[in-house]
Amino acid sequence: MNAIEAFKVQYEKLNCESAQAIIVEKLSQVGLAPKLYGVFNGGRIEEYIPSECATVDDLEQIELSLAVMRKLARFHSLDLPLEKLPKQMDFIVSMEQFSQELDEREMEEYSLEDQKCIKEIFKFENQKELTWVNKIISRISKFLVPSHGDLHPNNILLKHNYESIDDRVMLIDYDMCGYFYRGYDIAYFLRMRRTWNQN
Structure with missing residues (x-):
């Protein structure tokens, strides 16, 4: 480098x-x-914040899980300074740039095996496909909300000092956040609250 x-x-x-x-x-x-x-x-x-991470057992309490969902709903309602593009679709942008910038000289930088793979990929009408996908994304982007992206028990703090059940819950670790669909966070949380292994 x-x-x-x-x-x-x-x-x-x-x-x-x-x-x-x-x-x-x-x-x-x-x-x-x-x-x-x-x-x-x-x-x-x-x-x-004096607190501890939630456990799977903690989240078996329906009141606590509902409090997490209410906090998540507040987060989903915010307008954050992030690109309003589905975060899991970043590869589309990368692929588009790659297909536009790649030329014969750059191909020489890759191994023969990689060159073969790249040529196979570009046999498809990539630009047409990417244009179509981007058109679909632009139509559904209005349904995107800020997504936590990693809502497992270790990213849910339970405060030691609190005034209400909602005040007890604090979501942390927003490093994976980006705009995505509301259902992703909900489904991820519901799965992790039952299957997360904290050992």
Whole structure:
């Protein structure tokens, strides 16, 4: 890796960390995340909240699971400074860029086996397919909401000091968040509340 590539990697990492910090700050303002006290290269300083991670047994309590769902509903209703594109569809953008930028000179950088695979891929009408998929996405994007993306018990704090069941629950670790469909978080949570292994 040369100096320019190293700088690019570091720059992208800092941009990603900055975006996450902005999101956490916005969420903390509405009580959906711990307060953010500072950001540094490689991490953040956040409020310490006396609490413990939820367990599968905790989430068997229907009142607690409902409180998690209410917190999630509040999160889903926010307007976050994120690209409103389904996060799991990022590969489409990458594929589109790849297909546009690839030329014969760049093909030589790949092994013969990889070149063969790439040529097979480009036998398909990729650009036409990508255009079609993007058209579909643009039509369904209005149904997208901010998605936590990783709502398992370890990312649900149960505060030691709280005023209500809803106040007891704090969602954390928004590093996987992006715009996606509401049902994804709900289905993921319902699955993980029964199957998560915390050992």
